[in-house]
Amino acid sequence: MDESMKKLDAFFNPCSVAVVGATKKIDKAGHVIFKNFATNKLRGVFKGDLYPVNPGEDSILGFKCYPTIKQIPFDVDFIVVIVPAKVVPSIMEEAASKKVKAAVIVSAGFKEVGNKELEEKVIAAAKKGGIRVLGPNCLGIYYSKTGVDSLFLPETKVLTTGEDVIATPRPMPGDIAMLTQSGAFGVAALDYLTGRQMGVSKFVSFGNKCDVTDYEIFNYLLHDEETRVILSYVEDIKHGREFLNVAKKVTAEKPVVVIKAGKSEAGARAARSHTGAIAGSDKIYEAAFEQAGIIRARDMEEFFDAGKVLAMQPPALGNNIGILTDAGGPGVMTVDELEIQGLTVEPFSKETIQKFDQLKADGVILRIAATHNPVDLTGSVTDEQFVTSVDLMFQDPEVDGIIFLGLHHMPGLREKYIDDVAKVACKYRKPLVMCDIGETEMALYTRSRFDRLGIPSYSSPEDAARSMRALVKYGTYLQRTGAAEEYIKGFLQRKNWH
Amino acid sequence: MDESMKKLDAFFNPCSVAVVGATKKIDKAGHVIFKNFATNKLRGVFKGDLYPVNPGEDSILGFKCYPTIKQIPFDVDFIVVIVPAKVVPSIMEEAASKKVKAAVIVSAGFKEVGNKELEEKVIAAAKKGGIRVLGPNCLGIYYSKTGVDSLFLPETKVLTTGEDVIATPRPMPGDIAMLTQSGAFGVAALDYLTGRQMGVSKFVSFGNKCDVTDYEIFNYLLHDEETRVILSYVEDIKHGREFLNVAKKVTAEKPVVVIKAGKSEAGARAARSHTGAIAGSDKIYEAAFEQAGIIRARDMEEFFDAGKVLAMQPPALGNNIGILTDAGGPGVMTVDELEIQGLTVEPFSKETIQKFDQLKADGVILRIAATHNPVDLTGSVTDEQFVTSVDLMFQDPEVDGIIFLGLHHMPGLREKYIDDVAKVACKYRKPLVMCDIGETEMALYTRSRFDRLGIPSYSSPEDAARSMRALVKYGTYLQRTGAAEEYIKGFLQRKNWH
Numbered sequence: 001m002d003e004s005m006k007k008l009d010a011f012f013n014p015c016s017v018a019v020v021g022a023t024k025k026i027d028k029a030g031h032v033i034f035k036n037f038a039t040n041k042l043r044g045v046f047k048g049d050l051y052p053v054n055p056g057e058d059s060i061l062g063f064k065c066y067p068t069i070k071q072i073p074f075d076v077d078f079i080v081v082i083v084p085a086k087v088v089p090s091i092m093e094e095a096a097s098k099k100v101k102a103a104v105i106v107s108a109g110f111k112e113v114g115n116k117e118l119e120e121k122v123i124a125a126a127k128k129g130g131i132r133v134l135g136p137n138c139l140g141i142y143y144s145k146t147g148v149d150s151l152f153l154p155e156t157k158v159l160t161t162g163e164d165v166i167a168t169p170r171p172m173p174g175d176i177a178m179l180t181q182s183g184a185f186g187v188a189a190l191d192y193l194t195g196r197q198m199g200v201s202k203f204v205s206f207g208n209k210c211d212v213t214d215y216e217i218f219n220y221l222l223h224d225e226e227t228r229v230i231l232s233y234v235e236d237i238k239h240g241r242e243f244l245n246v247a248k249k250v251t252a253e254k255p256v257v258v259i260k261a262g263k264s265e266a267g268a269r270a271a272r273s274h275t276g277a278i279a280g281s282d283k284i285y286e287a288a289f290e291q292a293g294i295i296r297a298r299d300m301e302e303f304f305d306a307g308k309v310l311a312m313q314p315p316a317l318g319n320n321i322g323i324l325t326d327a328g329g330p331g332v333m334t335v336d337e338l339e340i341q342g343l344t345v346e347p348f349s350k351e352t353i354q355k356f357d358q359l360k361a362d363g364v365i366l367r368i369a370a371t372h373n374p375v376d377l378t379g380s381v382t383d384e385q386f387v388t389s390v391d392l393m394f395q396d397p398e399v400d401g402i403i404f405l406g407l408h409h410m411p412g413l414r415e416k417y418i419d420d421v422a423k424v425a426c427k428y429r430k431p432l433v434m435c436d437i438g439e440t441e442m443a444l445y446t447r448s449r450f451d452r453l454g455i456p457s458y459s460s461p462e463d464a465a466r467s468m469r470a471l472v473k474y475g476t477y478l479q480r481t482g483a484a485e486e487y488i489k490g491f492l493q494r495k496n497w498h
Numbered sequence: 499m500d501e502s503m504k505k506l507d508a509f510f511n512p513c514s515v516a517v518v519g520a521t522k523k524i525d526k527a528g529h530v531i532f533k534n535f536a537t538n539k540l541r542g543v544f545k546g547d548l549y550p551v552n553p554g555e556d557s558i559l560g561f562k563c564y565p566t567i568k569q570i571p572f573d574v575d576f577i578v579v580i581v582p583a584k585v586v587p588s589i590m591e592e593a594a595s596k597k598v599k600a601a602v603i604v605s606a607g608f609k610e611v612g613n614k615e616l617e618e619k620v621i622a623a624a625k626k627g628g629i630r631v632l633g634p635n636c637l638g639i640y641y642s643k644t645g646v647d648s649l650f651l652p653e654t655k656v657l658t659t660g661e662d663v664i665a666t667p668r669p670m671p672g673d674i675a676m677l678t679q680s681g682a683f684g685v686a687a688l689d690y691l692t693g694r695q696m697g698v699s700k701f702v703s704f705g706n707k708c709d710v711t712d713y714e715i716f717n718y719l720l721h722d723e724e725t726r727v728i729l730s731y732v733e734d735i736k737h738g739r740e741f742l743n744v745a746k747k748v749t750a751e752k753p754v755v756v757i758k759a760g761k762s763e764a765g766a767r768a769a770r771s772h773t774g775a776i777a778g779s780d781k782i783y784e785a786a787f788e789q790a791g792i793i794r795a796r797d798m799e800e801f802f803d804a805g806k807v808l809a810m811q812p813p814a815l816g817n818n819i820g821i822l823t824d825a826g827g828p829g830v831m832t833v834d835e836l837e838i839q840g841l842t843v844e845p846f847s848k849e850t851i852q853k854f855d856q857l858k859a860d861g862v863i864l865r866i867a868a869t870h871n872p873v874d875l876t877g878s879v880t881d882e883q884f885v886t887s888v889d890l891m892f893q894d895p896e897v898d899g900i901i902f903l904g905l906h907h908m909p910g911l912r913e914k915y916i917d918d919v920a921k922v923a924c925k926y927r928k929p930l931v932m933c934d935i936g937e938t939e940m941a942l943y944t945r946s947r948f949d950r951l952g953i954p955s956y957s958s959p960e961d962a963a964r965s966m967r968a969l970v971k972y973g974t975y976l977q978r979t980g981a982a983e984e985y986i987k988g989f990l991q992r993k994n995w996h
Contacts (some may be wrong), residue, residue: 027909027910029909032909108866108876109866112866113866152909153907153908153909154909157906157909157940159912159913160912160913160914165939165940165943166938166939166940167906167907167939167940168907169938180827181827182825182826182827182828182830183826183827183877184824184825184826184827184828184877184905184907184908185825185827185828185831185935186827187905187907188825188828188905188907188935188936189935191907191935191936191937191938191941192935192936192937194937194938195936195937195938195941196937233827235827235830259831261827261830261831261834262830262834263834264833264834264837264838265837266833266836266837266842266843266844267830267831267833267834267837269833270826270829270830270833270843270868270872270874271830299831299835299958299959299960300831300935300958300959300960301799301958301960301961326682327680327682327683327686328680328681328682328768329678329679329680329681329682329683329684329731329733329759330680330682330683330686331768332680332733332759332760332765332768332769333683333757333759333765333797333798335762335764335765335767335768336759336760336761336762336765337797338764339762339763339764339765340762344764345764345768346764368606368607368610368611370768374768376768378606379681379682407682407685407686408655408665409651409665409666409682409685409686409689410651410682411525411527411530411650411651411652411655412525414657414658415657415658416658437683437686437687437689437690437798438686438689438690438693439689439690439692439693439694440664440667440689440692440693441663441664441665442655442663442664442665443689443693445663460797460798460799461797461798462797462798462799463799
């Protein structure tokens, strides 16, 4: 690890942390953040040293409090700063004299509200002292493994009824890195990812990006074994050329999904007053993402859905999709959306059609079933018919991926098909995504069971189709750059498929 | 009610029902359907007479069984037919001699698999006898109020573990009529609507539409006090001219949302082998829907979201939207999506801007808050700030509707703003939709509480924006046809707003 990487590493693996602006007032950000670290230290998750800094307190939550950073008689790697904006430059100067490596500046009131000069003072002090800065106007870092948690939003909230409810949960460990320029979108993402049982490797909130920017964190994550997929909410990207270079290296090994806000004119205006972002021409971003093999999501749902599918399934090495369904209408909806997305649903090869005809002749599947793609086994479907059909479809060399619409409602289905279909999928190198429609008991169970078995499930046909598009986009890119074979090999190994 | 309406009414309010093909075999459709009626009769919901018809049984679930319809010694209004396809024509002849008014033919194996002739025989027999037919290849009717339930999918299903789980729930009564050409999409819709607490007035599954078609049911629902919004899944529409005429009458009083499957070439091919639909040019459908004031949904999510918003909020009488948020990023995403949808997010009128400046001067809202639209109260928002701001925005004559991004995560928010914002909305004639992002406790609570208070909530900024588009589309149409004033008057009266 070179020197610059070591400094970035201090954000995630600090030996010692000072929380500047820590306080006993429980409603304050400075309290919540300090308490995060203190709690994680008690739990044994955060193993570093911890120092609250506040001239007005003697101790906080049992930790000895220091009036200034300077007065801490030990080394300090990493600081989290939550003090009024105008005080931040002097804090940075002090931190420099303490040889602090990394700083998260949570405080707002800089460039985003027109205080450019103040922000430049912070940058100058940090540069002089060799401190890497995340923010200002950000949430900073959440990394479950080392207990670094600079989020000022507490996990639970007390209602007026006195009840304690989960408000800003921290997701379980997993292989998705979540990066965000918007703090609010960041906490919303944590809430979403937790609820959908999607694990997070590292969370980074950039805010105004006065120093550490996208491409450096991308580079850090390129070498991070825990991260397999990167999700990034972006309003603007700085250092475009460096970003492109790094992004290309990343996408050869790890899929990247971006949601770019501020794409419309009014949206760009709103972004300006949000993080001070100069959004620039959307076409330039579009071209850059395309060139770097970054998948751009149209909206929030597609953003998370693409992250899920890329974390769970191998990419598709072609754009012809097979559809297996027990529900005619949703089958048609899936075809429609795939075609809109530029994918195809071509009839199967002769061999596959003959095999399906044989299954009909043998009475294995119903004679009235449609078997030319989509395969519609109708409301009379059984568990066995699904399993036999999906296996047969996987074998067709012209099928590059399969969307499985296994609507649980059909009376002949038990839940056996779930595990059996998932087992078949592991025999092949092609992706499978599934959809079941409904919001009550059996639908929720079916989707969550498929997820657990590694088959990403969706609640609408179009969501499934758009997720398949992400796999096709990524697969096409990998093939173009010659990285497909190695990526898939690594993927199958990691997942322990055949 | 004229003669033709009376016959259609027999589908929903029959005095007597015969289930032809009722059986004791519990896995069979003929059992599930008969049991639906029998159970609803025991519950006192279905108040008509009930007759199982099956030559091989003496009685089913305690009801005397008849070998043929003819042998039932009482009048029969309505029959549900679940027998092999080839027997259906003779059943219809018998039914004609019994002066049956309405028949749901659940049986499949007709036009959709190439058996056109057989379907024509059914049509001929029905026509001769004056029987109105829904189907074949359909689920028929669900109407909670009278206990008519011809769905062959049982509400619960037994897992291999022996556990009984909800599989195909029936939604609570409400003001949305759900029509569908696809049975599978129909049951999926019931599952979705139940889980999302959206009430249904009437459910109609058309299948092959050999006789009763869309426009007749539309006409029936036009006069149905219980139905306020119509959701319709369509693969093809028959009798285009009649449909257009009726649809225009309906949309003057009740919003209609359609999802049209088979819009792509491959999708149309899939639809053909599903319900035998000749999908025709998508452009013609697009133009027809536009002309009739029907809102076309792009996908399943938009379909249900539009139904929800139109059932809960008045239409927007212009396309300029105000955005109130505590989350900058999601605010930008909302602006983007609104602009993509052809709506605008213009800066407020001078008066409104002055009022916001005054609020800043008075210390009511933060000086760093953005107040030119979007209004971004930042992570320091309080309940009171939300309430004051939304009230002020409603008063701006250039704001036609408001999207409220009330992300619950911010530490200064208690849940008080939920009820207070909803209360403010009822003072105005403009629509409000809300969004909170997250999938854990507080997010689920916040959205469900807003829903209960009549403010439709969404889990992504883009979903909220697209729902607002549905309100703008409908409002624009009503204004063009001169029906806006009366519609809104009726809406406010029904909802008991000011």
